[in-house]
Amino acid sequence: MANVGVFDVLGPIMIGPSSSHTAGAARLGKIARTIVGKEIKEVTFLLHGSFSKTYKGHGTDRALVAGILGMNPDDARLRSSLELVKQQGIKIEFVPTDLGDYHPNTVKFLIKDIDDVTWEILGSSIGGGLIKIDEINGNKVNLTGEYPTIITSNEDVPGTLAKISGILYDAGINIASMKSDRSQKGKESTLTFELDHEVPLEVVEQIKLIQGMNHVITINPVGGPNNENC
Amino acid sequence: MKIAKSGAELINICEENHISLSEYAIAREMESKGLSRETLFSYMHSTLSVMREAATLGREKEVYSLSGLIGGDAYKLQQYLNSGKSLMGSATIKAMAMALSASEVNGSMGKIVACPTAGSCGILPAALLTAGEELGKTDDELVQALFASSAVGMIIGMNATFAGAEGGCQAECGSAAAMAAAAIVELMGGTPEMSLNAAAIVFKNILGLVCDPVAGLVEIPCAKRNASGAISALATADLVMAGVASKIPFDDALAAMYKVGRELPKELRETALGGVAITPTGLKYKEQVFGKDA
Ligand code: SF4
Numbered sequence: 001m002a003n004v005g006v007f008d009v010l011g012p013i014m015i016g017p018s019s020s021h022t023a024g025a026a027r028l029g030k031i032a033r034t035i036v037g038k039e040i041k042e043v044t045f046l047l048h049g050s051f052s053k054t055y056k057g058h059g060t061d062r063a064l065v066a067g068i069l070g071m072n073p074d075d076a077r078l079r080s081s082l083e084l085v086k087q088q089g090i091k092i093e094f095v096p097t098d099l100g101d102y103h104p105n106t107v108k109f110l111i112k113d114i115d116d117v118t119w120e121i122l123g124s125s126i127g128g129g130l131i132k133i134d135e136i137n138g139n140k141v142n143l144t145g146e147y148p149t150i151i152t153s154n155e156d157v158p159g160t161l162a163k164i165s166g167i168l169y170d171a172g173i174n175i176a177s178m179k180s181d182r183s184q185k186g187k188e189s190t191l192t193f194e195l196d197h198e199v200p201l202e203v204v205e206q207i208k209l210i211q212g213m214n215h216v217i218t219i220n221p222v223g224g225p226n227n228e229n230c
Numbered sequence: 231m232k233i234a235k236s237g238a239e240l241i242n243i244c245e246e247n248h249i250s251l252s253e254y255a256i257a258r259e260m261e262s263k264g265l266s267r268e269t270l271f272s273y274m275h276s277t278l279s280v281m282r283e284a285a286t287l288g289r290e291k292e293v294y295s296l297s298g299l300i301g302g303d304a305y306k307l308q309q310y311l312n313s314g315k316s317l318m319g320s321a322t323i324k325a326m327a328m329a330l331s332a333s334e335v336n337g338s339m340g341k342i343v344a345c346p347t348a349g350s351c352g353i354l355p356a357a358l359l360t361a362g363e364e365l366g367k368t369d370d371e372l373v374q375a376l377f378a379s380s381a382v383g384m385i386i387g388m389n390a391t392f393a394g395a396e397g398g399c400q401a402e403c404g405s406a407a408a409m410a411a412a413a414i415v416e417l418m419g420g421t422p423e424m425s426l427n428a429a430a431i432v433f434k435n436i437l438g439l440v441c442d443p444v445a446g447l448v449e450i451p452c453a454k455r456n457a458s459g460a461i462s463a464l465a466t467a468d469l470v471m472a473g474v475a476s477k478i479p480f481d482d483a484l485a486a487m488y489k490v491g492r493e494l495p496k497e498l499r500e501t502a503l504g505g506v507a508i509t510p511t512g513l514k515y516k517e518q519v520f521g522k523d524a
Contacts (some may be wrong), residue, residue, distance in 0.1 A: 006259045007273070009383030009392075009409070010345045010354075010376060013280050016336030017295070017448050019348055050446075057297045057447050057519050059339045079339040128393075 012129060015078045020105055021051070021058035024125030026078060029067020031133060031145045032109045032121045034219050039114040042091040043068055049104030051125075052096035061094055064107060068092075073129065102134075136217075139190035142179035147194040149219045150204070155212030156182055156189045163210050164191065171203045188214065231257050237385055237426045237480035244422040251412065251422045252377035255384070274373045277343055281332070281355035284342045288331030295337025297519045300449040304331035321364050325464055326457040328356035333453035346383055346392040346405055349448040352456035353406035354379060354413070357463035361414045371417065379413035382429050389481075390488035394441035395500040397491025403452075403459040404436040404487060410463035411470075418471050428466045430476035430483040435462060437483075438490055440498035442505025445516035451506055 014023045033040065045064055047055055055061050059079070066081035069088070077084065085092055099108055103124035111119040123133040123143075133143035136151065143149055154160050161180065168175060174196035182189040198220055208216050231247065234240035234254070244254055259270055287293055289308035294301030307327035310316060316323045332352030336342045342351040358379070362372045386405050391397045411432050412425035420428075436459075444450040476483065497504030506512050 003262075004384045004387035005262060006255050006270070006377065006380040006384070007277075009380045009387060010274075010277055011343060013277065013341065013343050014348065015339055016342050016348050016351070017339065019344060022339070054446055054520060057445060059296050062339065074341060076341055 013074045014129070015063075015074060015076065018058045019129040020125045020127050021054065021060045022063045022078075023073035023129040024105065024127075024131050025051075025060045025063035025107070026067040026071060026073040026075075027129065027131045027145060028107060028123045028125060028133075029064040029109075030070060030072070031067070031123065031131065031143070031219065032111065032119075033068050033070055035121055035133070035136060035151075035217055036111055036113050036119050037217065038117075040068060040090055040111055041114055041116075042112040044093045044095060044110040046095050046097045046099060046108040046110065048097060048099040048102055048106040048108070051105050051107055052098075055094065055096075065092060136190070139188075140179070140181035141190060141192040142177065142194070143192060143219070144194070145219065146221055147176050147196070148198040148221065149195065150191075150193045150199060150207065151217040151219070152191045152207065152213060153188055153215040154191070154210070155214065156187060157212040160189075160210060160212060161191060164193070164207055167203060167206050167210075168193065168195070168199075171200065173197050173199060173203070231261065233258065234381075234385065235388060237382075237429075237484065240381060240385055241423050241426060250378065251381040251416055251425055252374045254422075255377040255381040258384075271373060274376055275369065278369060278373055278376060280341055280343050281345070282359060284332040284335045284340065284351065285328035285355045285359055286331060287340065288334040289327050293331070293334040293338050293340070295334065295447070295449050296339055297337070297445070297447055297449065299444065299447065299515055299519065300337055300453050301334050303453070304328070304334055321360055321464065322461060324363070325356045325360040325460040328359055329353055329456040329460040330453055332356065333449075333456045337447070337449050337453070345379075346387070346409070347394070347402045349394060349443075349452050350402040350406035350456060350459065352453070353403060353459040353463065354410045356456070356460035357407070357410035357467075358413055358417070360460070360464065361417055361467070365417065367417060375413040375417040378416040378425065379409040382412040382425065383409045385480075386484060390484055391491065393500075394443075397488060398439055398494045398499055399441040399452075399455060400433070400436050400439040400487050401491050402441070403455045404433055404439060406456075407436065407459035407463045407466075408432040410460070411466040414463060414467035415470050418467065420471060424470050424475075426480040427474075427476040428463075428470040430478060430480040431466045431469065431474075432462055433480075433483040433487045434476070434478060435466075437487060438494075440494060440505050441500045442498060442507045442512075443500065443502055444507050444512040445519050446500075446502040446507075447519070450512070450515065
């Protein structure tokens with residue numbers, strides 16, 4: 001660690017037992033919920049690697065569900081999330097599986113929202129409570145949940161990227177990182193912008209108006225990350 | 231203020247500015263984060279209260295980990311303490327009970343402060359709260375001492391690691407105990423140099439400790455290592471307050487810890503492939519929790 005602060009050493013305050021298997025899992029659940037952005041009816045958790053083998057002992061299942069319910073990694077109700085989710089009538093299922101060549105602590109969320117739209121979100125807990133989301137509905141994204149983020153799905157029209165950057169620039173919002181993915185050339189493309197500031201609603205509305213824009217997701221940071229630990 | 235990159239620099243900066251370790255940490259944090267002293271203190275007070283709850287819960291009632299592998303031991307120690315029969319005296323037993331409590335609370339999906347890590351979350355609270363109770367210190371003084379512990383922790387983080395996966399348990403429980411010893415020395419009126427002497431002695435005494443969690447869970451041997459780390463911190467604070475210095479200075483001791491950590495085979499760095507984790511009993515526990523083919 002190059003620059004270590006006081007609360008990197010004394011923190012985070014979290015629900016145990018494991019920053020990667022519990023705190024990180026809760027953040028993954030919460031970010032998945034934010035991406036869907038609507039009431040959730042059903043979630044299937046495809047658990048990969050170490051998640052698939054040890055999820056019960058580390059409470060990874062409870063943490064993932066807690067995140068889906070919108071809890072932060074330091075929420076004392078995290079322990080009883082499996083009971084809470086039942087009360088809310090959300091159907092859940094855990095399926096240990098092998099997703100292929102991914103980080104050992106990886107989960108794929110299959111989520112059905114209130115409008116019966118299905119979402120596929122894949123993310124990993126990469127240590128010390130840090131996470132990354134790699135795929136949303138088959139599109140590659142680059143999302144850590146530490147920065148405010150905008151993800152757009154749009155027709156692959158030339159100039160779209162420049163238009164979005166322009167809108168952000170005019171709003172005085174710095175772009176910390178950008179990733180573009182075109183799984184099929186000429187079809188839909190996905191752009192992920194991690195930003196230095198939260199994005200006001202009117203800026204999002206402006207982006208939605210860009211020609212060929214199908215979908216815009218905004219995500220604000222999900223709980224704090226921290227240091228490396230067990 | 232200059233940022234200290236080593237223990238020696240930390241001592242120099244404190245001496246030049248006539249400040250304590252805690253005041254160094256506070257000044258640095260205010261500068262780098264742009265936060266007021268009040269904000270920092272109020273955040274540290276909430277940190278202290280989470281620490282205290284975790285160190286108390288398991289002594290008041292039996293707390294068991296999710297896996298069921300550990301639990302109930304903090305409660306046993308508290309009963310033993312109440313019986314007045316202990317060999318080592320109340321402070322020692324209390325510290326061990328507090329450390330076990332925090333570890334059990336962590337395993338039960340309770341709230342803890344990772345300080346520096348979740349696995350070692352019992353050491354600093356147990357040692358510091360025990361010292362505070364024995365010496366009749368206020369919460370404000372304990373908060374100040376937490377800042378002192380972080381001054382040492384920052385040097386460790388910058389020059390070595392807190393991760394058992396990288397440096398073995400000496401990096402986790404060793405760092406926690408070193409930070410705790412340094413904080414208690416300041417709490418008792420020792421100088422920054424004396425605090426770093428205490429941290430150095432702790433590292434020397436724990437050098438080589440491997441990370442070998444049974445079933446990969448932060449429970450066995452972790453909980454008892456928290457108890458032992460807390461005692462090491464308290465005993466070392468006494469050693470240093472008596473005037474004993476470390477023959478090997480802090481920076482050397484820290485460098486040795488880091489080097490030894492990286493020289494440990496990966497089996498002994500949190501992979502659960504060595505040490506007590508692969509003893510017949512350790513493997514039996516693993517099967518009990520995760521079934522045969524995990
Ligand atoms: S043995 Fe490993 S997992 Fe357990 S406390 Fe030590 S470093 Fe953490």
